[in-house]
Amino acid sequence: MRKVASEKLTIQIAVVTGGASGMGRVYALRMAKQGIAVAVLDRSESALTELAKLSENIHPYTCDVTNIEQVRHIIDTIEQRLGPVDRLVHCAAIMPTGTLAAQPVGDVHQLLDCMLDRS
Numbered sequence: 001m002r003k004v005a006s007e008k009l010t011i012q013i014a015v016v017t018g019g020a021s022g023m024g025r026v027y028a029l030r031m032a033k034q035g036i037a038v039a040v041l042d043r044s045e046s047a048l049t050e051l052a053k054l055s056e057n058i059h060p061y062t063c064d065v066t067n068i069e070q071v072r073h074i075i076d077t078i079e080q081r082l083g084p085v086d087r088l089v090h091c092a093a094i095m096p097t098g099t100l101a102a103q104p105v106g107d108v109h110q111l112l113d114c115m116l117d118r119s
Contacts, residue, residue, distance in 0.1 A: 020047035024091030032057035
C-alpha cells in the first residue's frame with residue numbers, strides 16, 4: 001500500500017448544512033471554537049439564532065438545502081462576506097418517526113430530496 005504524505009490543512013471558512021441541531025451543531029461549535037468562521041445553513045431560523053449567540057465565529061443562514069437556487073445564492077453570499085470555503089460538512093437530514101410505509105408520500109419525497117437528490 002502506498003503511503004500518502006499528510007499535510008496539515010489550514011481551514012479558515014467552513015460551511016455546515018443542518019448545523020443548527022444534532023451532529024451539525026456539534027461540528028459547527030467545535031470548528032468555531034478553533035477559530036474557524038463557520039457558515040451554518042439550516043431551515044430553523046430560531047435554532048440558528050440561538051446557535052449564533054454561542055460564538056462570534058458562527059454565521060447563520062436560513063436555507064433549505066433541497067432548493068438548489070437558494071443554496072447557490074447563500075454560497076455566493078458566504079464567499080463574498082467570508083471568503084472561499086475550505087470545508088463542507090453536510091449534516092442536513094430529515095428524521096421521520098415511524099415506519100416508511102406510514103409516512104405521507106409528500107414527506108417521503110421531501111426526505112429523499114434532502115438526503116439523496118439535491119443536497
